[in-house]
Amino acid sequence: MDESVSELTFKDKTAMQPLIGFAIIIALVAFGFYLSTLKDILPLHLFAGILLGYILTRARFGFAGGIKRIYMRGEGSLSKALLLLLLVTSIVIMGIQWAAASNGAIPAYLATNGQAVIPGTTNVYFTNIATVFGGFIFGVGMMLAGGCGSGTLADFGEGSGRAMIAFVFFVIGAAPGHYARQVIDKTAVGKIGFQIHLPQIMGYFGALLLTAVLLGFLYWGVLAYENMRKQQGTYLDPKGDYEDFELPLKDVKEPGFFNSKVYHKLFIERWSFTFGALALAIMAIFVLVTTGKNWGVSTALVTWHVAFLDMLGIQLPAEYFQSHIDKVQAGLLNDGGTIRNIGLIVGSALSFLLAKRFAFDFKMSKKDMFYFALGGLLLGFGSRVGLGCNIGAMYAAISSFSASGWVFLLSMSLGGIVGMKLFVGQVSILPVPIHKK
Numbered sequence: 001m002d003e004s005v006s007e008l009t010f011k012d013k014t015a016m017q018p019l020i021g022f023a024i025i026i027a028l029v030a031f032g033f034y035l036s037t038l039k040d041i042l043p044l045h046l047f048a049g050i051l052l053g054y055i056l057t058r059a060r061f062g063f064a065g066g067i068k069r070i071y072m073r074g075e076g077s078l079s080k081a082l083l084l085l086l087l088v089t090s091i092v093i094m095g096i097q098w099a100a101a102s103n104g105a106i107p108a109y110l111a112t113n114g115q116a117v118i119p120g121t122t123n124v125y126f127t128n129i130a131t132v133f134g135g136f137i138f139g140v141g142m143m144l145a146g147g148c149g150s151g152t153l154a155d156f157g158e159g160s161g162r163a164m165i166a167f168v169f170f171v172i173g174a175a176p177g178h179y180a181r182q183v184i185d186k187t188a189v190g191k192i193g194f195q196i197h198l199p200q201i202m203g204y205f206g207a208l209l210l211t212a213v214l215l216g217f218l219y220w221g222v223l224a225y226e227n228m229r230k231q232q233g234t235y236l237d238p239k240g241d242y243e244d245f246e247l248p249l250k251d252v253k254e255p256g257f258f259n260s261k262v263y264h265k266l267f268i269e270r271w272s273f274t275f276g277a278l279a280l281a282i283m284a285i286f287v288l289v290t291t292g293k294n295w296g297v298s299t300a301l302v303t304w305h306v307a308f309l310d311m312l313g314i315q316l317p318a319e320y321f322q323s324h325i326d327k328v329q330a331g332l333l334n335d336g337g338t339i340r341n342i343g344l345i346v347g348s349a350l351s352f353l354l355a356k357r358f359a360f361d362f363k364m365s366k367k368d369m370f371y372f373a374l375g376g377l378l379l380g381f382g383s384r385v386g387l388g389c390n391i392g393a394m395y396a397a398i399s400s401f402s403a404s405g406w407v408f409l410l411s412m413s414l415g416g417i418v419g420m421k422l423f424v425g426q427v428s429i430l431p432v433p434i435h436k437k
Helices: 003-015 017-038 042-058 065-073 077-102 129-145 149-157 161-185 199-232 260-268 273-291 298-311 318-330 336-354 366-385 390-399 403-423
Strands: none
Touching: 003 017, 017 042, 017 336, 042 149, 042 273, 042 336, 065 077, 065 129, 065 199, 065 403, 077 199, 077 273, 077 390, 129 149, 129 161, 129 366, 129 390, 129 403, 149 161, 149 336, 149 366, 149 390, 161 298, 161 318, 161 366, 273 390, 298 318, 298 336, 298 366, 298 390, 390 403
16 A cells, blocks of 8 residues: 555544544543432542543653663653652642641541541551562562553553553452452461551651651662663663654744644643653542542452452352442442543543544564463452552552551562563563663
8 A cells, every 4th residue: 555545544543533532521521420410429530530541641651660661771760750759749648637637537547436537548558478479469560561550541541452451350360369368467477567657656747757768768779770871871861762743843833822733732742750740649639638538549440350250140258348249239330449440541542532642552462462461460469469559559558658658669669670570571561671782
């Protein structure tokens, strides 16, 4: 086929994508009105999910990339943005929690019936061997799957066949991981651990100061590693992986207010990791303020797995899955976590549609498909053994001053590093990095 004809056909198809995107936005408004008839809070979950997905995709922001990118490229622009995200969120949540505590609220794990709970403290988890094991398994999984919990959902929305495979197995691995965590917690070894909300030990200002010092230490580590890679000559430009169309338009002069340059700025030009971090912080805080709980991803996937098994006539033991069984019986559309995850997927799709770059990508070998599926299983299993993914068990936990978040972060990072070293060069998304060639 003539290349010019092929290119014209592609442009014709992509030209329709913004119209499809705006049509979806109208449909989402209608869907939001419907959700409001079920529960008043549900449209807020949908709104938050859409914006979270849009931000993740528009900034090409991913938590797994904070580990993978610096190893592969030698530059820590995303790693530093993640540390900024944690710091900014922690500062705001300190104020929210401090205000609640001054009015008599207490951490969720200390509260009894009727007592007010400090927002965000449901992510102050009991930390034991399962936290370490779950974080490590999750870290390996996100390297094979090509994304973390939120990243897999965002990539799904972008049309990635890799993410669609990983997502299916993410869900399949969630319920077994949920079961395994509860079994471990009942063993003698599983009962060895701690549950610490840092402000209960050192006050809110002290907890924030400790968090800032630890984040500063990690920031220094990123800078030191970057300098080493620069000296090796294996440091790559932070924007070296940008597509040409993601860069700002230059020397384009058109009449009118809403011209192609303005559209490019509003919908196509890639956001910086720093801007993405600040935008995500705003939305994560929005979720906490409007719902009283932190942003999470993987808990809802356990409910989806339970719902799927229920459709097949398979009943899971209520002793371990009662809360998820209740959600299934009430209807998945009544579950805020489900609605937010759906919104995240759609928000990511909207970002690509409005940028005229949405496309399904199923180009992969059978070997890669196996690794993507394995990565998804490890994501699902590890996230629930660790009581959360990169969002609930790490980001939300650290910014809510839970000691468990730091343990999960270290375990997840170690798992990610081991995953890259074990599988580099064996799967398409883990090519041999420049400093190893």
